[in-house]
Amino acid sequence: MDIRDLLKIKYPIIQGGMANIATHKLASAVSNAGGLGLIGCGGWDPERVIEEIRKTKTLTNKPFGVNIMLMSPYAEAISDIVIEEGVKIVTTGAGNPGIYIKKWKEAGIIVIPVVPSVAFAKRLERSGVDALVVEGTEAGGHIGETSTMTLVPQVVDSVNIPVIAAGGIADHRGLDAAFILGAKGVQIGTVLLASEECPIHENYKQKIIKARDTGTVVTGRHTGAPVRVLKNQMAKEYLDLTKYGNAKLEDLEKLTLGSLRKAVFEGDVDRGSFMAGQSAGLVNQIRPINEILKDIFEKSLVYKGII
Numbered sequence: 572m573d574i575r576d577l578l579k580i581k582y583p584i585i586q587g588g589m590a591n592i593a594t595h596k597l598a599s600a601v602s603n604a605g606g607l608g609l610i611g612c613g614g615w616d617p618e619r620v621i622e623e624i625r626k627t628k629t630l631t632n633k634p635f636g637v638n639i640m641l642m643s644p645y646a647e648a649i650s651d652i653v654i655e656e657g658v659k660i661v662t663t664g665a666g667n668p669g670i671y672i673k674k675w676k677e678a679g680i681i682v683i684p685v686v687p688s689v690a691f692a693k694r695l696e697r698s699g700v701d702a703l704v705v706e707g708t709e710a711g712g713h714i715g716e717t718s719t720m721t722l723v724p725q726v727v728d729s730v731n732i733p734v735i736a737a738g739g740i741a742d743h744r745g746l747d748a749a750f751i752l753g754a755k756g757v758q759i760g761t762v763l764l765a766s767e768e769c770p771i772h773e774n775y776k777q778k779i780i781k782a783r784d785t786g787t788v789v790t791g792r793h794t795g796a797p798v799r800v801l802k803n804q805m806a807k808e809y810l811d812l813t814k815y816g817n818a819k820l821e822d823l824e825k826l827t828l829g830s831l832r833k834a835v836f837e838g839d840v841d842r843g844s845f846m847a848g849q850s851a852g853l854v855n856q857i858r859p860i861n862e863i864l865k866d867i868f869e870k871s872l873v874y875k876g877i878i
């Protein structure tokens with residue numbers, strides 16, 4: 572199934588549900604450009620989520636979705652809000668959405684969980700989800716262990732629902748690679764951080780475009796929630812503290828507390844947690860979102876029918 576038909580969008584490209592970043596501004600800009608924009612609820616309380624959904628509706632008449640970060644203390648409340656607000660598409664991350672799927676399907680919602688493994692993908696297919704975002708460890712933020720290159724074809728071989736590839740994709744070559752691996756669409760995040768419309772501090776955008784191939788590290792392996800971020804002083808201190816596996820959780824929490832917000836809103840280059848994927852090395856300029864999406868799709872050899 573072509574996910575452009577499933578989601579009623581022009582390009583087979585969906586936006587990552589980046590916490591504190593994927594506001595109504597980003598989601599509506601992506602949807603208006605022909606992709607699927609997503610409101611990322613990680614970090615927001617229910618009232619803020621309702622406000623963001625309503626604002627998005629005023630800014631686009633194209634399909635958009637809501638991403639629910641399942642580690643959020645508000646995940647359950649938000650699972651009802653999407654139904655009450657008439658949201659048509661829900662993606663989930665950082666946990667198991669199993670307990671919500673039945674009510675979402677009864678409400679006619681298209682459900683697309685993000686998964687980091689074959690086992691989880693198979694389990695969710697049995698629960699009746701419509702498609703899967705299969706995210707490799709190249710992605711930014713909270714990640715699994717397996718690479719996009721190896722994980723996508725293994726999930727494609729294991730399920731009969733459409734797979735959307737994520738992690739490491741920032742241009743038309745990534746889209747082509749994903750389709751050759753059997754994906755029917757791609758999810759992008761990092762390249763959208765470097766867009767004109769992305770509502771983050773200018774320092775965050777500059778850090779993305781300056782990052783090279785080795786510009787990210789993974790913090791939080793120690794606590795069971797690995798998170799890929801751009802290298803900086805904060806990431807270095809975190810890794811130093813966890814080097815011997817005996818860091819106090821309390822010290823780590825102090826270090827990370829509010830650090831994503833410091834990156835997004837204050838552009839604090841030393842103390843911020845600048846979540847980003849390995850594709851930051853591929854992103855070298857700040858562009859409008861419609862140009863980013865058009866470029867990925869129209870330069871694709873798969874879509875030109877060449878391969």
Ligand code: TUI
Nearest residue numbers: 590613664665666667685686687711712713714715796
């Ligand atoms: O969720 C993401 N990316 C994220 S969430 C986030 S906010 C956050 N910040 C700090 C620590 C933790 C979260 C930033 N980036 N991507 C999708 C994703 N889901 N990646 C990995 C997973 C995942 C992991 C385990 C999904 C399911 C899962 O299974 C748990 C279970 O219950 O079996």
